[in-house]
Amino acid sequence: MTQTEPDAPRIAAVIYRGDEDVDSLLADFAADRLSAGDRLGGLVQRNVKDASGRRIDMQLIDLMTGAAIGISQTLGGGAGSCKLDAAGLADSAQAVTRAIAGEVALVVINKFSKQEATGQGLRAEFAETIVAGLPLLTAVPEKCAEAWRDFIGEAGTELPCERAAIDGWWREAAAARSDATAG
Numbered sequence: 001m002t003q004t005e006p007d008a009p010r011i012a013a014v015i016y017r018g019d020e021d022v023d024s025l026l027a028d029f030a031a032d033r034l035s036a037g038d039r040l041g042g043l044v045q046r047n048v049k050d051a052s053g054r055r056i057d058m059q060l061i062d063l064m065t066g067a068a069i070g071i072s073q074t075l076g077g078g079a080g081s082c083k084l085d086a087a088g089l090a091d092s093a094q095a096v097t098r099a100i101a102g103e104v105a106l107v108v109i110n111k112f113s114k115q116e117a118t119g120q121g122l123r124a125e126f127a128e129t130i131v132a133g134l135p136l137l138t139a140v141p142e143k144c145a146e147a148w149r150d151f152i153g154e155a156g157t158e159l160p161c162e163r164a165a166i167d168g169w170w171r172e173a174a175a176a177r178s179d180a181t182a183g
Contacts, residue, residue, distance in 0.1 A: 010135040010173040011156035012166070013112065015145050020161040022139040023047055023110070029137075029166050030063055030108050038174075041099020042108040042129075043069075043092055060088070060110060062095040064102065069095065089121065096125035099134075105177065106135045106170070113140070117147035130155070135173045137166070 016022040027044040034040055040063045048057035058072040071088035099107050107129045115121025129136045130152070140148045145158075159165040 012169045014139040014159045016161040039104045040106050041104035043110045045110040060092045100132050109138045111139050117144045
């Protein structure tokens with residue numbers, strides 16, 4: 001685990017491989033923290049699958065409202081272009097902006113992936129969260145880890161794709177935030 005600098009925002013990225021279910025991991029963590037009374041904002045991903053288990057749709061769940069935001073287009077099996085829906089991404093960006101304005105205890109942004117690595121997707125919302133000084137939790141596929149490190153510099157913690165690691169980071173981040181607001 002890479003430690004954060006004392007004055008840096010609390011930022012954690014779960015670095016994951018393609019065979020790891022990071023979407024369920026972040027969604028379960030967020031659901032548990034919301035049930036515990038933590039004020040979370042941002043987005044977790046829900047993958048909709050058909051009867052055979054094949055992913056047919058991607059949705060982002062707004063943690064403040066519970067609303068599902070569709071982010072994938074149905075392009076057909078032979079399509080070579082991006083399956084992300086621009087309108088869905090715009091709605092997702094607004095969900096993160098609302099979370100920042102609401103000064104939640106933690107902002108979760110489902111992924112820093114290929115789109116963000118190339119300067120698109122929710123990259124601006126990642127930056128806004130960091131500038132606001134709010135704790136941030138995200139997931140980063142191994143293939144985008146270098147781009148993530150270039151984006152945040154030394155200001156973050158990398159976690160394995162394990163619930164215990166996320167829970168431990170959040171205990172420390174929540175305690176540090178509580179100490180900072182009390183002082």
